[in-house]
Amino acid sequence: MTRLFNDPDDFAEESAAGFAAASARWVRPVTGGVVRSTRGAEPTVSVVIGGGSGHYPAFAGLVGPGLAHGAAMGNLFASPSAHQVHSVAVAANEGRGVLLSYGNYAGDVLHFTQAQERMREAGIDCRTVLVTDDISSAPKAEIEKRRGIAGDLVVFKIAGAAAEAGLDLDDVERLALLANARTRTLGVAFGGCTLPGADEPLFTVPEGRMAVGLGIHGEPGIDEVDVPTAAGLAELFVSSLLAEIPDGVDADGARVVPILNGLGSVKYEELYVVYAEIDRLLAEAGIVVVSPEVGEFCTSFDMAGVSLTLLWLDDEIEPLWHAPCDTPAFRRGAVEGRIAVDDVEVVEEEVVIGPASDASREAATTIDRAMTAIAAMLDAQADELGRIDRIAGDGDHGIGMQRGSKAAAAAASSSAAAGAGARTTLQQAGDAWADKGGGTSGAIWGEMLVALGATLGDDAEVDAARIAAGVTAMKDAVMSFGKAKVGDKTMIDAIVPFADRLAELVAAGTELVPAWSDAADTADRAAKSTADLTAKLGRARSHGDKSLGTPDPGAVSFALIAHTVLDILEGNE
Amino acid sequence: MTRLFNDPDDFAEESAAGFAAASARWVRPVTGGVVRSTRGAEPTVSVVIGGGSGHYPAFAGLVGPGLAHGAAMGNLFASPSAHQVHSVAVAANEGRGVLLSYGNYAGDVLHFTQAQERMREAGIDCRTVLVTDDISSAPKAEIEKRRGIAGDLVVFKIAGAAAEAGLDLDDVERLALLANARTRTLGVAFGGCTLPGADEPLFTVPEGRMAVGLGIHGEPGIDEVDVPTAAGLAELFVSSLLAEIPDGVDADGARVVPILNGLGSVKYEELYVVYAEIDRLLAEAGIVVVSPEVGEFCTSFDMAGVSLTLLWLDDEIEPLWHAPCDTPAFRRGAVEGRIAVDDVEVVEEEVVIGPASDASREAATTIDRAMTAIAAMLDAQADELGRIDRIAGDGDHGIGMQRGSKAAAAAASSSAAAGAGARTTLQQAGDAWADKGGGTSGAIWGEMLVALGATLGDDAEVDAARIAAGVTAMKDAVMSFGKAKVGDKTMIDAIVPFADRLAELVAAGTELVPAWSDAADTADRAAKSTADLTAKLGRARSHGDKSLGTPDPGAVSFALIAHTVLDILEGNE
Known part of the structure; x- marks a missing residue:
């Protein structure tokens, strides 16, 4: 031990x-x-x-x-x-x-x-x-x-x-x-x-x-x-x-x-x-x-x-x-002629803030506010997410999301403050989340933010259509990451209906905030079904019934994040 | 484990x-x-x-x-x-x-x-x-x-x-x-x-x-x-x-x-x-x-x-x-200029057979016969000695004595066959016992044989007085080895009365064989008291009573060896 x-x-x-x-x-x-x-x-x-x-x-x-x-x-x-x-x-x-x-x-x-x-x-x-x-x-x-x-x-x-x-x-x-x-x-x-x-x-x-x-x-x-x-x-x-x-x-x-x-x-x-x-x-x-x-x-x-x-x-x-x-x-024989490298400080990779349009910089400040709100929400919810995860998994989802989002929020803030556009800000936030969050959820959220950033770009207009496309890119990143499908009771169950509903409504001309709100409700339903299943599974497990499969607290945290972002979008109006 | x-x-x-x-x-x-x-x-x-x-x-x-x-x-x-x-x-x-x-x-x-x-x-x-x-x-x-x-x-x-x-x-x-x-x-x-x-x-x-x-x-x-x-x-x-x-x-x-x-x-x-x-x-x-x-x-x-x-x-x-x-x-830096040593075979220390008197060589053949008989006896008794030891100790006494005496007998045979005297033969046997027997009993018996050999010498007449002096030297070796005293329920309880009785009778003019026989009986009594205590302890332990102390199977094996040697001495007459 x-x-x-x-x-x-x-x-x-x-x-x-x-x-x-x-x-x-x-x-x-x-x-x-x-x-x-x-x-x-x-x-x-x-x-x-x-x-x-x-x-x-x-x-x-x-x-x-x-x-x-x-x-x-x-x-x-x-x-x-x-x-x-x-x-x-x-x-x-x-x-x-x-x-x-x-x-x-x-x-x-x-x-x-x-x-x-x-x-x-x-x-x-x-x-x-x-x-x-x-x-x-x-x-x-x-x-x-x-x-x-x-x-x-x-x-x-x-x-x-x-x-x-x-x-x-x-x-x-x-x-x-x-x-x-x-x-x-x-x-x-x-x-x-x-x-x-x-x-x-x-x-x-x-x-x-x-x-x-x-x-x-x-x-x-x-x-x-x-x-x-x-x-x-x-x-x-x-x-x-x-x-x-x-x-x-x-x-x-x-x-x-x-x-x-x-x-x-x-x-x-x-x-x-x-x-x-x-x-x-x-x-x-x-x-x-x-x-x-x-x-x-x-x-x-x-x-x-x-x-x-x-x-x-x-x-x-x-x-x-x-x-x-x-x-x-591991050592063998004689190694000679080595020259000490003087710099023994921690080498932090230099953050390159590329050029960005004013619109994209404006979007970056919204991203910063959203990341900060997400981090605050996940900090408050960490124990509850851990509790759900412990029923079916190893219990580290809460702390992983807490640490990852905190690092992502810090990276987004410093990036936005340095005048970065949406893509660069999300890239920095995603890298930070993956580095510090650890585990599968850290890697997935890191990839999702990077994918969203790649769609939003550093100089494009960030309108509803582009955001919907970015969310679809996030969905695709998740789908390609693991091998889970809808119905496997993972985060996929929440992000797929969310992304699809958002894309559908935006394409039909609905404004961003009501479309996002509607989509967030679909994520809620998936999360609730997962949470219900989790609770049921907690009971079933104690009777030795494992046939229900393993639900994922990731669906719950996704729905929570979707609503936190909605609050920010509504405040933006 | x-x-x-x-x-x-x-x-x-x-x-x-x-x-x-x-x-x-x-x-x-x-x-x-x-x-x-x-x-x-x-x-x-x-x-x-x-x-x-x-x-x-x-x-x-x-x-x-x-x-x-x-x-x-x-x-x-x-x-x-x-x-x-x-x-x-x-x-x-x-x-x-x-x-x-x-x-x-x-x-x-x-x-x-x-x-x-x-x-x-x-x-x-x-x-x-x-x-x-x-x-x-x-x-x-x-x-x-x-x-x-x-x-x-x-x-x-x-x-x-x-x-x-x-x-x-x-x-x-x-x-x-x-x-x-x-x-x-x-x-x-x-x-x-x-x-x-x-x-x-x-x-x-x-x-x-x-x-x-x-x-x-x-x-x-x-x-x-x-x-x-x-x-x-x-x-x-x-x-x-x-x-x-x-x-x-x-x-x-x-x-x-x-x-x-x-x-x-x-x-x-x-x-x-x-x-x-x-x-x-x-x-x-x-x-x-x-x-x-x-x-x-x-x-x-x-x-x-x-x-x-x-x-x-x-x-x-x-x-x-x-x-x-x-x-x-453990390695550091560069070690250079090393020359391989060609000889990678096991280097056995060369046994030097010094000059010896005919009488001492004759004694060495008796020692060889005695060691062979002791090894055969301990081989037969190994399980029983192990059983006694397991009651009070770690159970390795039987196998240790078995392996040590076997190696000692082989060393004594080859030494005597090479024309060595009593001292050299016992030195070789003692070293072999200590090397192969392991543990405290191996070290003690190794020292005892070496001490006996030092007294018998390679050129002296091996008479009753010298043998009694040699046994006293064995006793002294045991006493200086550990810190146990008579009454501590160890091998000391057997060898001290044995050596003292042998010295007393030989000094009083008793011939070697009857003196040895009488002394062996005193060792028996000590061993029997130890064995009785061991049996009693086995029962007492199961009731959680540890106040009886820890007897030593070494006293039992010493008495057995004393009797085995007596058989050889009697056969010599």
Whole structure:
């Protein structure tokens, strides 16, 4: 369990701050994560990694000469936002292009891809190599769907070493892809980890049993067996991974790096007992074991689990694996000729306030007032939203919306005060909401505000038709974000009828305020139906009936926000 | 808990084997532990560390260029035997003297001191620096009684760096003492670790409570409080350690290395949350924080605990702390110019069979027969001895005696077959028993056989008077080993009347066999009284009455051994 924290909601942020303070020899903090605090004599391609927090030393512990240039640090087990990834990538960029590399998870893919697009829009060559080493997460025929676990280290190390060697982005990308293609991992777990402030672990495995193929966030395994002996586990690991030899590799005489990774509370001594047998089995299979690694390289908080990774070396990869590197958590050989970077202050991304029309600036002040009102309303409603969420979910919706909207309101105010137009103001507010709100609701509201801003622009007239189009863009952003449909009892149930009704009335010539009011009523109905269902579910659950599905407090908060905005629009008249 | 093992009794040995296999870049296995697998261009003073297993990376994980030259690896939480320490020290010695350094625990002091004496007898300059960093284990006035915990790393690192710099043994010893004098640690724990095969943790702390000042083997703390916030823990650590500033140090402007150490299952992320506040508090106190370390440096299996160490630098120590080193678990900067040592086979200490008289060789064959019979008897009685031990203790007496006597019998046989005298044969048997038997009974029986051998010699006539004197020496060895007295219901209760009765009868002119037989009966009575008490205790315990104290199955096994030897002596007539 997690015992040492202050406010559980500040855990990831405080942990990141402590990491940066303890690791100033290697890293400096920037918005969204860390980048190296030293540089080499010549600029290189930059390798930017990242993911949720809770997997230390992945990801920030792997930043330093010879390995990664920067790491985007999300909240606990949550992807960093696109804004965070973008901020770290910009700070890490040395002018020779950026390789993004991270484990293949939907949330990470979404946000890193958005960041990549922003980099490309700014003319920076940016590529992506996903890590897909976990053999249990998809069959070999769908290898590209596999998730990334401890093999992260291999891909990052090879990419980092290739960059350090001065190779260009084409070669760094090619070698990272090659490293991923030659890396396979299988993991097992005996019990799940517990998040700060939570009473129960994320998942449990029955006493005396072992989940085979478990991911690093408690994703389901492929099998459950009795806990084997150490030798039995070694046999399971080796036989499973030898049944998955990468294409074109001959196992007999192959040179292989084994990486035995503890996921949290498994002891080093246990890892070594298992390793003794792995070493023997690999030798027995005719494999040449090269520089084994036994330790903690990609954890899952204090999860009781172990994984074995095999890296099948070739002539290109082997020298890169052995190349020197120096990071807080992974070091090899001698790294020389580093120059300290003097600036160790937090690098905040500079906000560029572009030109805007007077009308758009006027709209921005309305947006500022609306965001401020929304933040005040969500602050008052946070406990109630949390209560609804606790019935069906993890109870963090209230606090997430509270923190996200507060940050968004602050960003909107400073942006509007600086003379920004509607698009820029909503972009800043959306980024702030995603950064600080965390979780799915933070990411969704961030995207919604950015989508609305893109429609409103910085110089267009903000009339009813454009607002209705913007709300439709918000709806589309939500729809493309998740996979939920109307009727799944999520926020979708509220925003879809709202957006459709607003568009319909505005197209028919209704003025903005009455149209918005009418649309808000449809959102209310959806929210009420969700809230009723939630209440009913609360009762049904206590009788063990889960057939009703899981409603979402997001529908409730959406309806509340729609009414708060209505108040502002009415006041504007 | 410990989930991954094969035979729990082989755990430490298998873990050591796995460690050596995974770490061949740094270490090679020798009898009793590991030494470096590389050497520098010039010989240096050798730093030999060690202690029980279960504290990884302490101790074997700290062997490599710039740090330790070798580590003696005891069984789980048990000191290595004198023979193991001696073997590692001999293998590590480069001809410029040996510094032994380890945490200040009675068992380690006993065995390392014996090893030191053996080194000195062989003309090797050998010194000792004890680590005594734990401020909770004794008041400042008795600072030399304090135990060593995470401060081990500091003292080993400074000594290793001083040796690497080419300094002589006087200076290496002086700097290690200085490092220890400038190092202070305080630890806390939330729960104890569980040994392989055990059902219960070594100790427990009530839910929501925290033991303050706990050692790394579950030694009692000095206080128990509610689990504080992370900031509260940082405040406790910093205020306690700032109340213990080493003599002659001015805190204001002092340069200090903080080492925040996780003892097992505390997460890295939790450590960083605590570290953020430690960093702030140290700065607030006017201290200059230098190169902080946050991680796992001295664990206690999977104990949930944390310690903070402060190293108060001075002009001599600071460059040594920063000096390069390269070990499996702790690396700094660039270590260059290392030459691989070709010989990576297990180095068995060569057994030197000195000259012996015919009479002593004849006695050695009797000793061989007796050891073989004892091993067979203890093999048959192992379950019963385990059963008795489980009533009052941890149940490992049977298996420990079984394994120790088996190894001792094998050593005695090969020694006698090689023509050794009584002293040499008993020395070999005793070392083997201590190495393989483990625990207190292994150490005690090892010492007893060595003491008997020292009295019998390699060239003396082995008559009744000498045997009686030898048994008295065995008794003295037991008495000096522990602190138990007659009546404490331990092995002492059997060996004291046995030795006294044997000496009395032999002095009065009784022949050896009848005297031994009579003495064995006194041991029987003590054992029977112990066994009766044990049985009674078994019943009493189930009614919650613990007032009867803890009897020792050692008295029973001693009586059994006395009778087994009697059979051999009778057969000899």
